[in-house]
Amino acid sequence: MAAQAALAAPVDARVSYVVTVGGINVALIDVDFDDDGRRYGFELAARVTGLGNVVASGTAKASVSGSSAGAALQSERFQLETRANGEVFNVDVGFSGRNVASFQVNPPVLDSYDRVPLERSHLNGVGDFLSAFVLKGQGLDKALCQREFKIFTGVERFNISMGFLDNDEATSPRTGYQGPLVACSVKYRPISGHFDSSEMTQYLAETSRIILWYAPLGATGYFVPYRVNIGTSMGDLSLVLTSARAQ
Numbered sequence: 001m002a003a004q005a006a007l008a009a010p011v012d013a014r015v016s017y018v019v020t021v022g023g024i025n026v027a028l029i030d031v032d033f034d035d036d037g038r039r040y041g042f043e044l045a046a047r048v049t050g051l052g053n054v055v056a057s058g059t060a061k062a063s064v065s066g067s068s069a070g071a072a073l074q075s076e077r078f079q080l081e082t083r084a085n086g087e088v089f090n091v092d093v094g095f096s097g098r099n100v101a102s103f104q105v106n107p108p109v110l111d112s113y114d115r116v117p118l119e120r121s122h123l124n125g126v127g128d129f130l131s132a133f134v135l136k137g138q139g140l141d142k143a144l145c146q147r148e149f150k151i152f153t154g155v156e157r158f159n160i161s162m163g164f165l166d167n168d169e170a171t172s173p174r175t176g177y178q179g180p181l182v183a184c185s186v187k188y189r190p191i192s193g194h195f196d197s198s199e200m201t202q203y204l205a206e207t208s209r210i211i212l213w214y215a216p217l218g219a220t221g222y223f224v225p226y227r228v229n230i231g232t233s234m235g236d237l238s239l240v241l242t243s244a245r246a247q
Contacts, residue, residue, distance in 0.1 A: 011035040011220045013246040016176065022235025025049065029239075033134065035222075040068040042130050048084070058084030064130050066095070071136060074098060078128035080154070091154035099124045103154050114196040118157060122192050126152040132160065135214065135223045140167065144214060144223060145184035156193035162186055168213060170226055176243040177215045181226055186210040207231065218246030 012034055019027035032043040046060040060082045066075035080091040094102040100123035111117070132149040142164040149160040165183040172178070188204040195201065204210070209231035214223045228239040 009220070010037055011040075011217075011222065011246065013217055013220065013222075013244070015217070015224055015241060015245075016243045017225075017239050018242050020236075020238050020240070021232070031130075033217075033222075035068045035220075038067065038069050039065065040073055040131075041065045042134075044130065056084040058082060062130060064128055066131065073127075073131040073134060073136075075128040075131045078130070078154070093128065093152065093154045095127065098126060100126060100152055103152075105154050109155050109193075112195070116190070116192045116194055116196065118192045122157045123152060126150045126157065129153055133212075133225055134217075136221060137223055140180050140182040140214065140216065140223070142182075144182055153193075157191040158194070159189040159191060160186060161189070162212065165211065170213075170215065174242075175226070176241040177226055179215065181213045181215055184212045184214065186212050186228075203232070204230075215241065215244075217244065220246050 013032070015031050015033070017029040017031075018025055019029065027046055027048040029044065029046045034041050042062070042064040044060070044062040048056070048058050048060065060080070062078070062080045064075050064078050066073060066077070068074075075095050077095065078091070078093045080089075082089045090104075090106045092104045093100060109115075127149065129151050132151055135144060135147070137144040145162050145164040147162050151158055151160060162184045165185050168181040168183050170178050170181050185208075187208075188210065190201055190205055207230070209229075211229045212225055213227040215226035216222075217224045224241070224244070225239065226241045230237040
């Protein structure tokens with residue numbers, strides 16, 4: 001009963017992350033999250049410093065809104081804007097009952113011989129990328145990890161399967177949280193909208209070196225990523241929580 005009451009209470013939170021590649025900082029991310037017990041909203045802002053030819057410097061903004069009344073967040077609208085190398089890219093996706101109602105990408109992603117075509121059936125029973133990784137749960141247990149997400153970004157459709165790995169503890173004073181964690185394995189499976197020739201898509205689909213650690217977002221009943229680690233040939237790509245505030 002206490003857990004259900006916490007889930008229904010209004011939430012006003014802000015979390016921040018640093019992204020590194022091989023130990024080098026490449027991006028800073030701030031996320032504001034609000035939930036009045038019935039509806040939620042995200043506002044994300046990222047500043048990318050870049051890393052040679054690997055990551056272009058620029059900015060990104062994303063917003064999500066939807067229903068929080070159920071056991072999981074259900075997005076109704078997802079918007080994204082990125083700016084890099086003088087170019088602007090926008091995505092706007094509308095959802096209705098976990099089905100894609102509309103989507104617009106500007107400039108459009110041009111189809112080619114190796115792009116896997118999106119099918120109408122692929123746009124049913126899906127959600128956005130951000131909402132999938134903010135979880136409701138009863139605690140840091142196995143059940144928190146045992147989930148599968150069907151995600152549509154406006155460009156690509158893919159599945160994310162998670163499984164329980166271990167319980168862990170965050171001890172570093174340089175991060176935004178110290179305390180118990182749960183570690184989850186992550187498996188990425190591309191469905192459509194991606195390019196068969198994409199080395200990144202191929203690598204993510206084949207690697208088993210993706211681990212996501214979750215931490216509680218205060219006493220809100222929500223759980224957020226504490227750390228994400230992806231092994232790459234350039235060193236680990238890591239996202240780490242640097243601060244968290246929740247009311």
